[in-house]
Amino acid sequence: MSAFPDIAKIAYEGPQSKNPLAFKHYKADEVIEGKTMRDHLRFSVVYWHTMCGNGTDMFGWGTAQRPWEAGLSGLDLAKARVPVFFEICEKLDAPYYAFHDRDVAPHGASLRESNKWFDTIVKLLKAQQKKTGVKLLWGTAQLFAHPRYAHGAATSCDANAFAYAAAQVKKALEVTHELGGEGYTFWGGREGYSSLWNTDMKRELEHLAKFLHMAVAYKKEIGFKGQFYIEPKPKEPTKHQYDSDAAACLNFLREYDLIDHLKLNLETNHATLAGHSMQHEMDVAGAAGALGSIDANTGDLMLGWDTDQFPTDIYLTTQCMLSVLKYGGFTTGGVNFDAKVRRESFEPVDLFHAHIGGMDAFARGLKIAAAIRADGRLDAFVKNRYRTWDSGIGADIEAGKVGFKQLEAHALKFGEPKLESGRQEFLENLINEFI
Numbered sequence: 407m408s409a410f411p412d413i414a415k416i417a418y419e420g421p422q423s424k425n426p427l428a429f430k431h432y433k434a435d436e437v438i439e440g441k442t443m444r445d446h447l448r449f450s451v452v453y454w455h456t457m458c459g460n461g462t463d464m465f466g467w468g469t470a471q472r473p474w475e476a477g478l479s480g481l482d483l484a485k486a487r488v489p490v491f492f493e494i495c496e497k498l499d500a501p502y503y504a505f506h507d508r509d510v511a512p513h514g515a516s517l518r519e520s521n522k523w524f525d526t527i528v529k530l531l532k533a534q535q536k537k538t539g540v541k542l543l544w545g546t547a548q549l550f551a552h553p554r555y556a557h558g559a560a561t562s563c564d565a566n567a568f569a570y571a572a573a574q575v576k577k578a579l580e581v582t583h584e585l586g587g588e589g590y591t592f593w594g595g596r597e598g599y600s601s602l603w604n605t606d607m608k609r610e611l612e613h614l615a616k617f618l619h620m621a622v623a624y625k626k627e628i629g630f631k632g633q634f635y636i637e638p639k640p641k642e643p644t645k646h647q648y649d650s651d652a653a654a655c656l657n658f659l660r661e662y663d664l665i666d667h668l669k670l671n672l673e674t675n676h677a678t679l680a681g682h683s684m685q686h687e688m689d690v691a692g693a694a695g696a697l698g699s700i701d702a703n704t705g706d707l708m709l710g711w712d713t714d715q716f717p718t719d720i721y722l723t724t725q726c727m728l729s730v731l732k733y734g735g736f737t738t739g740g741v742n743f744d745a746k747v748r749r750e751s752f753e754p755v756d757l758f759h760a761h762i763g764g765m766d767a768f769a770r771g772l773k774i775a776a777a778i779r780a781d782g783r784l785d786a787f788v789k790n791r792y793r794t795w796d797s798g799i800g801a802d803i804e805a806g807k808v809g810f811k812q813l814e815a816h817a818l819k820f821g822e823p824k825l826e827s828g829r830q831e832f833l834e835n836l837i838n839e840f841i
C-alpha cells in the first residue's frame with residue numbers, strides 16, 4: 407500500500423519544467439568530470455527528521471499530518487513508518503539513508519527491551535533495503551534525548567551513564583554493520599557543558615577519547631569496515647559542545663591519537679553557528695585529509711539556533727561542491743539531508759518539495775562547480791597568486807633549505823616586496839558568471 411498514491415517517481419524534466427514534483431537539474435545519469443551525478447552527490451535521506459519530525463517546537467505542539475501514523479504508537483508506529491520512509495527514498499531516487507537507533511525504534515523500558523525492539527525494526531529495514539536498493543550511508547546512536555544523558559553520555563560525570571552509552575553504541579555498530587552501512591557517525595548532543603562550575607573538562611575529554619578508542623577496537627573486532635565520522639557543532643543543546651568546529655575536532659583527534667580512525671561529517675548549520683562558513687569548514691577538513699561527509703542543510707542567519715532547513719542557496723551548494731571536487735570527491739560519504747520541513751509545512755507533499763529542492767540545488771552546485779573548474783581562470787588566479795613559492799627563495803623555504811639568516815640576506819638584497827591586488831571583487835564577479 408502506498409502512502410503517496412498521488413506522487414509518482416520523481417523524474418528529471420529539465421530546467422524549463424514547471425512541475426513541482428520533478429527534478430529541474432538532478433539528472434542522476436548525467437556524467438560530470440567522468441562520474442555520474444548520482445555517484446558525485448550520493449544523496450541521503452535522514453530517518454529522524456523525515457519520519458519522526460512532527461513540527462513540535464518549544465512553544466507549540468506538533469503540526470505534521472502523517473496519515474500513516476493514525477491511531478498507532480510505540481513499536482506499531484515504528485513498524486508503520488519503515489515502508490513509508492523507503493517509499494520516499496525510492497520515489498526521490500535517493501540512493502542512501504541515515505538513522506539513529508532510537509528514531510527507527512522506540513525507547514524500551516530497559517536496554518534489553520530497547521535492543522529487542524531495535525532488532526524487530528532492523529529486520530524490516532533490511533528487507534526494505536533489499537526491496538528498494540536504497541543503502542545505508544551511516545548509522546548512529548541517539549545519546550541525547552533520554553534523561554539518563556542529561557549530564558552527557560561519553561562525557562557524563564557518571565560512569566554508569568558512560569557504560570549505558572557504550573552499550574548503545576555497541577549495538578548500533580553491530581546493526582550498522584549488519585545493514586551494510588558505509589559509515590558510522592558520532593555526534594555528541596550532550597557532550598559538552600552548561601556550567602564550568604560543575605565540570606571537570608579535562609577528565610570529560612579524556613573519557614570521550616576512551617569511548618572513541620573503544621568504538622575503534624569494537625569496530626575491528628566485529629569486522630566493520632565503514633568509515634567513522636565525528637560531527638562538529640559548537641552549541642545546542644549544550645552551551646559549549648566539545649566537538650565545536652572542524653579545527654577543534656581535528657585537534658581533539660590528534661591529541662588523543664584518533665586521527666587515523668575518524669573523518670569529519672560537516673553540517674552547514676553547525677558551521678554557521680560556530681561563526682564559520684561551510685566553505686571554511688570544508689577547507690579545514692579537506693586540508694587535513696579528513697573531509698568525510700556532509701550534512702547538507704542550512705540555517706537562517708537571522709536566527710541563532712539550529713533550524714536545519716533544506717539547502718536552496720546556489721552559492722552555498724556551489725561552494726560545497728567546489729570543495730568536494732577539489733578534495734577528490736566523496737568516497738564513503740555523501741550529501742546527507744539532515745534537514746526538516748518547517749512547522750508550517752505540515753503536509754506530506756512538503757517532504758517531497760523539500761528534498762527535490764535540495765537535490766536540485768546540489769545538482770546545480772555540482773554543474774556550476776565543474777564549469778568553474780573547466781574554465782580554469784579561478785584556479786589559475788590562485789596558482790599565480792602563490793607563484794613566488796614555486797621557485798627561488800619560496801621553494802627553498804618550502805623545502806626547509808633556509809633559515810632566518812638566509813632570509814635576512816635575501817631581504818637585504820631583494821628589498822621591498824612588490825604588492826599585488828587580491829582581486830576579490832574580480833573573482834566574485836567571475837563566480838557570478840557561472841551562477
Ligand code: XLS
Pocket residue numbers: 506546591593637639673701712744
Ligand atoms: C544535530 C545533528 C544530528 C546528527 C546525528 O544537530 O546534526 O542530527 O547529524 O546525530
Ligand code: NI
Pocket residue numbers: 593637673701744
Ligand atoms: Ni547532523
Ligand code: NI
Pocket residue numbers: 673675676712714744
Ligand atoms: Ni543540525
